Amino acid sequence: MLPGQKGIVVGFTVDSRISRRLLELGVVPGRTVVYLRNAPLRDPMEVQIGPCCLTLRHSEAAIISVKLDQ
Numbered sequence: 001m002l003p004g005q006k007g008i009v010v011g012f013t014v015d016s017r018i019s020r021r022l023l024e025l026g027v028v029p030g031r032t033v034v035y036l037r038n039a040p041l042r043d044p045m046e047v048q049i050g051p052c053c054l055t056l057r058h059s060e061a062a063i064i065s066v067k068l069d070q
Contacts, residue, residue: 001035007066009033009049014063022064026052033066 001007009031012019026049027033034048044055 001066001068003035003037006032006034006069008069010065010067012063013065016063018060019063022060025054026050027054027064033064 009027009029011029012022031049036046036048036053038045042058044057045061046053046055047061048054
């Protein structure tokens, strides 16, 4: 995703402790995700999921499957 792009969370590529933690934070299938921005050195990134803004490492975000809005 690029900053400003939207998508829908489809699921996770792996089932791990990180994916369970993301579910607890509200990253659930069917929610809209907006990629807001990167930190100056590109990691972490800020995303908006529903009404909440989350800061995720790229390694955490990499396990989230997203269907991009066209």
